[in-house]
Amino acid sequence: MKTFRNTIIMFVILGVLVGYYYYIKATKKPAPSTNIISISKNKLSSIDIKDSNNEMAIVKSGSAYKVIKPISYAADNTNASDLFNSLTQLKYNRKFTDTDLKKYGLDKSNFTITASSSNGNTEELIVGNKSPVGNSYYAKLSNSQYIYVVDASSIENFQLTSSDTLFNYLNKDLYTISKDKISKVTYTDSFGTRYMQKNKSGKWTYNGKEISSDKSESFLNDIVLLSPTGIDPNKKINGNNSSFTLAISDGSKNEEVKFLTNDNTNYYIQKNNNQIGLYITKDQLNSLITDVKSIMK
Incomplete structure (x- = not known):
């Protein structure tokens, strides 16, 4: 009988402790926020x-x-x-x-x-x-x-x-068409406009002649990896004979970027007829320009 009474007392004590725990948990005040701005990110x-x-x-x-x-x-x-x-x-x-x-x-x-x-x-x-x-x-x-x-x-x-x-904080993508979707590339400089495009069999051609897979792969990589070097805000230039335009197409969408230079050191980027001072160095364009000349030989 004594053992049974002790057991009941232990359960009563346990119940009190559990109740106290949940009471403290329910009434405990959260730590004050040390955030300075009260506006949440989603707002x-x-x-x-x-x-x-x-x-x-x-x-x-x-x-x-x-x-x-x-x-x-x-x-x-x-x-x-x-x-x-x-x-x-x-x-x-x-x-x-x-x-x-x-x-x-x-x-x-x-x-x-x-x-x-x-x-x-x-x-x-x-x-x-x-x-x-x-x-x-x-x-x-x-x-x-x-x-x-x-x-x-x-x-x-x-x-x-x-x-x-x-x-x-600026978007660095010059082109949004993915490499595998590009079907035509148009290159225009002071000497005229040239086209490189895929034929029906999926091979890249220039002037009706197939371009080697190594050259076309290198050329396409040059395009999709192009990225501005820096910005001189709001600087606008007209360009000289070394300026050129590179447009790509997936058959339904066309994206054109002009690379304008006055000193052949920095090429300022004009996209959608808008110049904001983004530029790319000639060193970064060397691979692209070299590959274009190689294809057009």
Whole structure:
């Protein structure tokens, strides 16, 4: 009888402990968020970054991103998505209040990051000085009293250090037709227009003569691997006799890119009649130009 009573007492104690565990779990408050921007990534529709000399803005539409400042051009979706993610996950190490913003470089800062949501909300983050102790920056939201201490590496993701920063967020695809779908290539320079195309048997030809598989494979690789070297924003040139146009087709879709040069060192890219300052070096075009000349011999 005594053993039975002890067993009941043990079950009662166990029940109390289990009940207490679930009570604590249900009433425990979550740890406070240290995120600075309250807009979630799925609501974030644009980022506008400004410093004393530069500005870059990227907007999101569906799953695609587009750079709209300082130029208008398709963005690299992976890099743009990472940037949006970095902003929504930007965290502070600590926060405090102080009315003297000048000593933190927050009174007249030219470095701002503005986040806008799909429902019209906007949050502007002002970035001030680097802290004298620790590898951090001071920052604050324009509509908040708090000053945040943020890891330097997190802030430096948003710095517009040079045109290389803009270039990093641009789509680098000159052509979208895949290599196996290309059926015709048109090359135009100061000497005229030449065509290379597949015949009915799938062999590449030039002037009715078959091109060796090695030459055609090398030539097609040159085309699909073309990628800009850098950007000189908004620079526009007319080109000289060394300029050329390369168009590819899959039978239903045609894509044309002009490679324009004034000095034969950099070729500026004009796509869809639009120049935004993207360029590719002559060294990177050498293989393509060499293969074209080899085919046209």
